[in-house]
Amino acid sequence: MSTIWSSLKGLFAANPSAEPEKVVEKPLREAAGANAPDADEDQWRRLTGDAQRDLAPMTQDRMLKLAEYMWQTNVLANRLIEVPLAYLLASGVKLRIDDDDAQAAIDAHWHDGLNAWDIKLTKRARELSMFGEQLWPIFRNDATGFVRLGYLDPALIGTVVTDPDNREQPIGIVIKPDKRGVKRRYRVIVNVPETAFTKETQELRKTFDTGDCFYFKVNDLASASRGRSDILAQMDWLDAYDQFLFGELDRASFLRAFVWDVTVTGANKDEVEARARKISAPKPGSVRVHNEAEKWDAIAPELQAADSSAGARLFRNHCLGGSTFPEHWFGGAENVNRATGQSMSEPTEKVLALRQTYLGYMLAETARYVVRAHWSLLDEELPKDKAKILASVRAEWPEMTAKDTTKYAAALQQAVVAVLGLLDAGLITNETALRLVGTLAEQLGVEIDAAVEIEKAQKELADRGGKELEGIPLTKQPSAAPAPAPIPGDQLADA
DSSP, X not given: OHHHHXXXXXXXXXXXXXXXXXXXXXXXXXXXXXXXXXXXXXXXXXXXXOOOOSOOHHHHHHXXXXXXXXXXXXXXXXXXXXXXXXXXXXXXXXXXXXXXXXHHHHHHHHTOTTTOHHHHHHHHHHHHHHHSEEEEEEEEOTTTOOEEEOOBOGGGEEEEEEETTEEEEEEEEEEOOOTTOOOOEEEXXXXXXXXXXXXXXXXXXXXXXXXXXXXXXXXXOTTOSSOOOTTTXXXXXXXXXXXXXXXXXXXXXXXXXXXXXXXXXXXXXXXXXXXXXXXXXXOTTOOOOOOTTEEEEEEOOOOOOOOOHHHHHHHHHHHHHHTTOOGGGGTOOTTOOHHHHHHHHHHHHHHHHHHHHHHHHHHHHHHXXXXXXXXXXXXXXXXXXXXXXXXXXXXXOOOSSOOOHHHHHHHHHHHHHHHHHHHHTTOSOHHHHHHHHHHHHGGGTOOOOHHHHHHHHHHHHHHHHHHHTTTXXXXXXXXXXXXXXXXXXXXXXXX
């Protein structure tokens, strides 16, 4: 206050005639309205309540480079990626929806020459495993609604922006700046109406104006924005295994090496040096002549190295176990028979089924967007009939492995006999009996809805019986013969 008062005194001293302006009192009102989010809103983060579960950007970039390098140069790393890929996609996959018009739209998208899903799906699934994420920009014909997919390398991703109110939901992707310093901003496709997001999130999504894209990630946590490679945890061990094998290769070369040791008896230093200048190692099959004063010996190194196969197996199984691979999947079948091989493969098949489920989700989400674009109903609430159709999108996969059905068939036969006995004794209902049988039938690839199946079976039985007994009145089956009357005691005595 003293500083302000001094300034005012100085002002009046310089201009005595100056008078202070009259202060007009105005009522105070609270500002209203909402500001649009800044273009760099996603670059800021809260000081509290923001648990970071991502790798550091430099570490993320290094992981992407190492994953590609390992896949190309490390035999074991290559198999850890390629073998699951063969199990998942060797027999193909089909997208189905319960509507002919929508199915035609999906088929047209799938077989389009630029989409080429039959070829590109394998590459995309491989890179999902290698890099842990996939980014597919979309190109949509606004007139026809036809959708084509592009591709952006995950190494180009600068920032994955998540919903401020729901960190596990990505809403936008910021691409690293190009040579001109331009950052492209893609809006992540989510097959829900925009009204499903809060007003703040809707405004933030509008800033991603480059186009729309699909973004998928694996091996992440709920609060992480980026995916991670399938072989991230094994990279150091895979490299160590490679170095171990190269070391064994060098050791094998040293073990095969030898030198010629020549002893010249009675020679002085000058004579030895003169002989050394003239001598040369004999070639295979050549003749060497000398007197008793010269002795030749071939000396090989004695490294006293133990058998390294146990060490190699230790390293290899450590890498394989980290990816849930049994050792006989990589040539280590010394102590494995058919029975143990099947039991050891079960955890691996469960892990593969889990990845298959996620790949199916990726394909189904793409198909849902294709159908919504075909209907021209993007970012909108769907009518109930359309929503029901869209919910029927599914990926159909063939069996990954050929099952040994003999044990399931034998178990099914025994279950049927047991169930019939329970039915005859009146201890079980028809529906429960069929559910028991259906549990084993599922192992053979047949799904049974007990209630529906009983209804259909009874109808077929009635229809079949009517045809066989045509023209003959159906009568009630006779009941069992009545038990004979007891014999009186006197007659029993006579008998």
